[in-house]
Structures are given as C-alpha cells and as structure tokens.
Amino acid sequence: MTITEKILAKHAGRKRVAPGDSIWVDVDILMTHDVCGPPTIDIFRREFGQDARVWDPEKLVVLPDHYIFTANHHANRNVRLLREFAADQSLPHFYDVGTPRYKGVCHIALAEEGFNRPGSLLIGTDSHTCTSGAFGLFSTGVGNTDAALIMGTGKIWLKVPETMRFVFDGALPPYLMAKDLILAVIGEIGCDGATYRAMEFDGEAVYSLNMQERMTLTNMAIEAGGKNGVIAPDDVTMAYVRERTDASFEIVRSGQSARFHSEYVYDVSKLEPVVAKPHRPDNRAMVTEVAGTRLDRAYVGSCTGGKLEDFEAAAGIIKGNEVAIDTFIVPATTEIGRALHSTHVDGMSLYDIFEQAGCKLGNASCAACLGGPPDTFGRNMGTEVVISTTNRNFPGRMGSKQASVYLASPLTVAASSLSGVITDPRTVLV
Amino acid sequence: MMEGKAYVVGDAIDTDQIIPAEHLVYSLRRPEERRMYGRFAMSGIPDTGQGLPFGSLPFTRSDAYQSEYTIVIAGSNFGCGSSREHAPFALAEAGGKAVVATSYARIFYRNAVDGGFLVPFESQERVNDRVRTGDIVSIDTKLGLLVNKTTGEEHLLRPLGDVADILRAGNVFEYARQSGLIAT
Numbered sequence: 001m002t003i004t005e006k007i008l009a010k011h012a013g014r015k016r017v018a019p020g021d022s023i024w025v026d027v028d029i030l031m032t033h034d035v036c037g038p039p040t041i042d043i044f045r046r047e048f049g050q051d052a053r054v055w056d057p058e059k060l061v062v063l064p065d066h067y068i069f070t071a072n073h074h075a076n077r078n079v080r081l082l083r084e085f086a087a088d089q090s091l092p093h094f095y096d097v098g099t100p101r102y103k104g105v106c107h108i109a110l111a112e113e114g115f116n117r118p119g120s121l122l123i124g125t126d127s128h129t130c131t132s133g134a135f136g137l138f139s140t141g142v143g144n145t146d147a148a149l150i151m152g153t154g155k156i157w158l159k160v161p162e163t164m165r166f167v168f169d170g171a172l173p174p175y176l177m178a179k180d181l182i183l184a185v186i187g188e189i190g191c192d193g194a195t196y197r198a199m200e201f202d203g204e205a206v207y208s209l210n211m212q213e214r215m216t217l218t219n220m221a222i223e224a225g226g227k228n229g230v231i232a233p234d235d236v237t238m239a240y241v242r243e244r245t246d247a248s249f250e251i252v253r254s255g256q257s258a259r260f261h262s263e264y265v266y267d268v269s270k271l272e273p274v275v276a277k278p279h280r281p282d283n284r285a286m287v288t289e290v291a292g293t294r295l296d297r298a299y300v301g302s303c304t305g306g307k308l309e310d311f312e313a314a315a316g317i318i319k320g321n322e323v324a325i326d327t328f329i330v331p332a333t334t335e336i337g338r339a340l341h342s343t344h345v346d347g348m349s350l351y352d353i354f355e356q357a358g359c360k361l362g363n364a365s366c367a368a369c370l371g372g373p374p375d376t377f378g379r380n381m382g383t384e385v386v387i388s389t390t391n392r393n394f395p396g397r398m399g400s401k402q403a404s405v406y407l408a409s410p411l412t413v414a415a416s417s418l419s420g421v422i423t424d425p426r427t428v429l430v
Numbered sequence: 431m432m433e434g435k436a437y438v439v440g441d442a443i444d445t446d447q448i449i450p451a452e453h454l455v456y457s458l459r460r461p462e463e464r465r466m467y468g469r470f471a472m473s474g475i476p477d478t479g480q481g482l483p484f485g486s487l488p489f490t491r492s493d494a495y496q497s498e499y500t501i502v503i504a505g506s507n508f509g510c511g512s513s514r515e516h517a518p519f520a521l522a523e524a525g526g527k528a529v530v531a532t533s534y535a536r537i538f539y540r541n542a543v544d545g546g547f548l549v550p551f552e553s554q555e556r557v558n559d560r561v562r563t564g565d566i567v568s569i570d571t572k573l574g575l576l577v578n579k580t581t582g583e584e585h586l587l588r589p590l591g592d593v594a595d596i597l598r599a600g601n602v603f604e605y606a607r608q609s610g611l612i613a614t
C-alpha cells in the first residue's frame with residue numbers, strides 16, 4: 001500500500017484498503033479558523049444540541065488567521081464567536097487574537113505548534129490543509145458540515161484516493177525553490193490533474209529540502225485538485241517534530257509493492273524558474289517567456305510563500321537595494337514575524353533589510369492572499385498587476401477581479417520587486 | 431424531476447468566483463445576513479463570463495437576494511479552489527437547486543452533497559456549450575437526462591453513484607443517523 005492507503009487503513013481499523021473504498025476514519029486533529037469555524041459551530045449545535053460537547057477538546061485546534069487586522073465588525077464578530085466557543089468548551093488549543101498565543105496562518109501554525117505528527121490523520125476546514133502532509137501524514141480540507149460531524153463524533157467518511165507519484169531527482173540549483181517545482185507540476189497536469197487523488201512527492205531533491213520548503217510542495221496539491229499531498233518522513237522531519245512535541249506517532253512509508261496511478265519524474269537541474277500567469281495556477285510560463293512584463297506590486301506572504309525560508313530567499317536579493325514597486329511583506333505566523341528580527345543576512349536583520357528597501361511590512365495573518373474586507377493589508381483594489389508568492393490567482397482572489405496576479409517563487413518575486421518588471425532571479429543572483 | 435431556468439458559465443469557476451472572500455464574514459444562520467449569500471452568489475465571475483453565451487447577465491440582480499435561475503450549467507472543475515462551504519450554500523440561498531458540470535473539484539462536490547445544499551450532476555458532454563442562459567431545462571434524475579425545453583435538445587447525465595445515499599437521506603447527518611453512526 002502507499003503511505004496514504006496505510007494511514008487511511010489504520011484509521012479505519014482495517015488491515016487493508018484499496019483506492020475507491022469508502023471508509024469511516026478516526027480523526028486525530030481537527031483544525032478550524034475564523035471563516036469556517038463559526039458556521040461549523042452553528043451546524044454542530046444544530047445537529048448535536050445547544051449544550052453538546054466536542055468529541056475531544058485535545059484534538060480540536062482553533063486558529064483565527066484570515067480576517068484579523070480589519071475594522072469589519074462581522075469579521076471581528078467571527079473571532080469573538082470562536083473565543084466564546086473555546087471558553088465554553090474549555091479548548092486547550094485556541095490561539096486567540098490580541099494575546100501572546102496568537103499565531104497567524106493556520107497551516108504553518110499547525111507545524112510550529114507540533115500538531116503535524118507523522119502517520120496521523122488531520123482534517124481542517126481549509127483547502128490548504130493538505131500542507132500538513134509534508135510531515136508524512138494524511139491531511140485534507142473539508143467544509144463546515146463535515147467538520148461539524150467530526151466535532152461531534154471524531155469521524156469522517158472518505159474515499160480512498162489513488163496516488164500519483166512525483167519524483168524530483170538531482171540537486172536543486174540555487175535559483176530554484178520548491179515553488180518552481182510545484183508550479184511546474186501544476187502546469188503540466190492542470191488544475192484538475194490530480195482531482196480525487198493523492199500526490200506523493202519523492203526523490204533526492206525533495207529530501208534535500210527543509211520542512212518549510214516541503215510544505216510549499218504539499219500546500220499546492222489542492223491547486224491540482226489533489227485530495228492530499230504527502231512526503232514520507234525522514235530525519236529532517238523527525239528533528240522538526242521532536243523539537244515541537246512529545247506526542248507519540250508512528251512513521252509510515254509507501255511499501256515496495258505500492259501501486260501508483262501514475263509517476264512523473266523530473267530532473268531538477270533541467271528545470272527553470274516558473275510563473276503561473278493570470279488567472280489560473282496551471283497557466284504556466286517560464287520566467288524567461290514573461291520577463292519584462294510591467295508590474296504594479298509584489299507580495300511575499302501566505303502559507304505558501306510567507307515562511308522564514310521564503311523571506312531569507314527574498315532578503316538575499318533585496319538586501320542593499322530599493323524596491324521599484326509597492327512590495328508587501330507578510331509573515332505567515334508571529335513566530336516567523338519575530339524571526340524576521342532575529343535572522344540576519346551579512347549582519348543585517350531581515351526586517352531591517354526589507355524596511356530599508358522600502359517594503360511595506362504587515363502583521364502575521366492571511367492578509368491579501370484571499371482579498372478579504374476592503375481594509376485588508378495589501379489587498380488589490382483596482383487593475384493592479386501583481387507578482388506574488390501566494391498560491392491562487394483566480395479572478396478576484398487577492399481582492400479586485402480586475403487585477404492580474406502572477407504566482408512565482410520568493411526569489412522571482414524579489415528580483416521583480418527591484419526592477420518593477422518580471423525578472424529572472426538568475427540575472428540578479430551572484 | 432426538477433425544472434428551471436439555466437444559468438451557464440465556463441470552466442474552472444473557483445469558489446472565489448462563486449462567492450468572493452470578502453462576503454464570507456456574514457453569518458450563515460441569521461436570516462438578515464444569510465440572504466447576502468444569495469445576493470452575492472456568482473458575483474466574482476468577470477462580466478464577460480456571467481451568463482454565457484451572452485455575458486454581463488448577473489446570476490442575482492443587484493437589487494435582489496434570489497436568482498431567477500435555479501439550474502447552473504458549467505464546464506470542467508466547477509468549484510475548484512477553497513474549501514468554503516459558503517459556495518454551495520450561496521448557490522442554494524439564491525434559489526439554486528442543481529449544478530450540471532462536466533467535472534467538479536472534490537471539496538465543492540462533497541460539500542454540496544454532505545450539506546444537502548444542491549445536487550451536483552455530472553454531464554457526459556459539455557452541456558454548457560449547448561445550453562444558453564435563460565433556456566428552460568428539466569432534469570430527470572431517474573433517467574439521468576437533461577432536457578432543454580427551449581431547444582428540444584437532450585443531454586445524458588452520469589449516475590450519481592456513491593453519494594446518492596447521502597442525497598436521499600438529505601445530508602450527511604441524516605445519513606450517519608440512518609447508518610447508526612450517530613444516536614438518533
């Protein structure tokens with residue numbers, strides 16, 4: 001069986017499962033946030049009673065992150081509803097806004113707080129819940145109704161997916177990042193190329209990545225329609241997890257006789273920096289093909305491209321220069337926000353590098369990645385042409401449906417922010 | 431059996447086009463707020479793609495909370511993007527009864543079924559190239575047939591398969607009760 005099949009079989013209490021089987025599985029962690037949490041709670045109460053208790057408070061993680069720094073009173077009410085629910089249910093894992101516990105973007109927070117445990121089964125009310133699969137676990141996004149059923153019972157029905165395998169051989173050149181690899185895959189198989197399937201990433205280049213970069217790969221599995229993205233755990237995974245939790249877990253890998261739906265093999269030394277052109281993540285072009293395209297702004301942030309590694313990559317290019325266009329820097333989490341101050345390139349903190357270059361620095365949250373209320377930091381309001389490290393560029397995703405968004409790696413975004421046109425990072429990397 | 435006016439859209443209509451993220455702040459429970467989902471349903475689709483083949487035909491008129499269209503006809507990968515259940519909810523709140531698409535994104539399909547919002551039919555051919563916005567269409571679930579009453583054309587639908595049991599039960603809670611997973 002594949003890693004995905006093994007994890008699902010174990011959580012269904014079966015020896016074996018095969019693709020296509022419909023099974024009920026036990027959920028180890030349920031995550032929700034401020035957009036989908038309140039309606040999930042409404043459904044939970046409607047179905048299980050006003051006084052119902054969640055199935056296991058230890059297993060429910062509540063991370064407000066989407067609409068945080070806004071005056072919108074409906075958005076603020078949603079955070080308040082989470083707060084009341086967390087108090088009412090005595091939830092130990094609520095990361096409230098305005099407290100030192102506040103984290104920011106849920107998928108990265110789950111990793112940092114030690115909830116991503118190899119071999120486990122994690123469900124979230126957010127499509128990018130597939131991010132957690134970087135830790136060798138099964139994770140997928142669901143809607144409010146399914147989440148409410150889990151809240152009451154700890155269970156969900158799933159159909160066992162077939163697995164597509166993506167192997168990246170070779171050593172990653174310094175001008176490429178995980179973002180280039182996943183944009184190449186999505187461009188090849190399309191926005192629905194992995195619908196109903198698992199995407200397993202493998203190969204020397206994948207195991208050379210740190211956990212942050214691995215999360216970029218699994219994060220965008222959903223942009224190909226994938227049910228989950230997964231990378232088998234190794235020593236790098238173990239070191240990260242052990243630093244963050246004492247919880248027990250079990251390492252699972254695809255077996256010798258595992259059957260895959262298909263296999264794609266890439267030699268990363270032959271790949272080039274890639275963008276997704278407006279208005280689809282599978283609208284792939286080589287950076288060289290679109291170089292020179294005029295831009296209005298650059299954006300570095302989100303669960304895809306707002307991790308410390310992403311800012312280190314961007315800072316390496318931006319350091320000592322001034323940006324030519326509005327450039328927004330939004331750390332995914334408060335931990336990353338603090339690390340911008342404590343991480344240095346040639347003696348200068350990342351924060352100072354960005355500030356002196358004229359970038360606009362925001363607070364940890366989803367911010368303009370999904371548009372949001374009109375006062376959201378970095379949100380598109382008109383016909384802007386944007387290059388962004390985020391994961392979606394459908395019309396209106398970052399606010400205005402007249403805007404055009406190019407998706408790219410932090411290296412490509414940083415290089416472009418200095419020139420104001422789409423720029424190949426190879427031209428500025430020394 | 432259901433019948434209604436068709437609203438036709440293209441491929442890869444993602445959840446931000448079905449209900450733009452800025453509107454997700456409204457309660458799905460309070461009547462004075464939930465009707466906003468009906469008002470803004472499909473409002474994220476660029477003008478040229480609204481109501482094919484004509485364009486610039488909003489799903490819900492800007493002074494209304496309900497759509498005059500009850501059957502959405504789409505191309506491939508309908509509902510891709512986010513996991514927001516607000517998407518099928520918004521279509522249902524506007525009065526939508528069914529979607530007919532060549533294919534769906536997994537989470538949208540699941541949400542439509544598990545929440546009991548609307549029936550996601552899969553068509554065997556690209557019906558959205560044949561039906562025009564405003565045509566009267568009827569769907570015969572038993573026969574798996576969509577009939578365009580305006581033009582007389584007929585189109586085959588795929589069987590609902592696994593999810594038919596959940597649709598029949600009403601939603602995943604009723605289904606779970608019937609299968610003994612939740613105490614009744």
Ligand code: SF4
Binds near residue numbers: 066106128303304365
């Ligand atoms: S950063 Fe963007 S993609 Fe990630 S969880 Fe937030 S809104 Fe979703």
